[in-house]
Amino acid sequence: MRILSIGKKVEHKGLTIDFIEASSLPEHHDIEQYDYIIINGGDGTVRRVLKQLHTLEKIPVFILNPTGSFNVVARIHRAPEITKVLDMLAKKIKPKTQKHHLFKLNDELFLFSAGNMGDLQHIFLSETLRFGWLKHGMLKYILALIFLLPVHLIMTPFMLMSKTRFFIFTPLRFIKKFGTFYGEVDKIEIDLENEYNMLELDGDIVTVHGKHLYIRQAGNVPVVTQ
Structure with missing residues (x-):
């Protein structure tokens, strides 16, 4: 199981979690190898990350870590605390997921x-x-x-x-x-x-x-x- 954290270093004693800044995402060409991607930030960060990743052939599961001022998407999905999610993954328990529908305005992506x-x-x-x-x-x-x-x-x-x-x-x-x-x-x-x-x-x-x-x-x- 591979996990990538975008925007913030996240550590857990039972897991290996890679880290990149959101600005370097276009240079990261092996995204499809990850099973889970943690997005750290608010709605704007989530939108900008998903704009780059939503067309992947193999879509990873996204874990929202709402650290921004505005976190509507996290509230919509009642995003659990990041430590709880990582504890589950360390125990090889699959967390519950929901689909979040995406929308396009011309070439721009938006979430809600x-x-x-x-x-x-x-x-x-x-x-x-x-x-x-x-x-x-x-x-x-x-x-x-x-x-x-x-x-x-x-x-x-x-x-x-x-x-x-x-x-x-x-x-x-x-x-x-x-x-x-x-x-x-x-x-x-x-x-x-x-x-x-x-x-x-x-x-x-x-x-x-x-x-x-x-x-x-x-x-x-x-x-x-x-």
């Missing part, structure tokens, strides 16, 4: 969230506040929400009616569609006004080239759960 509505404004302001004692933790997101609340209350109804605004949040898939809010992704096509567009993907801000957005499902990966 995409949009250019209040989510984009919220993440932009939150990242602006990422310094000093606000650098870690949830407080910057809470402050950004408080600062933007009046704007959101006024603008959200108009954005929900706009053809060039959208927000996808798949944990609320029981709300299939409400205006330009989508809780479920099948095939969504959106035409924007500009060639270069700033969008929020899983708490990351990315720039997408092209007026036409084509959003669709992109398979799934196994994630360790409780």
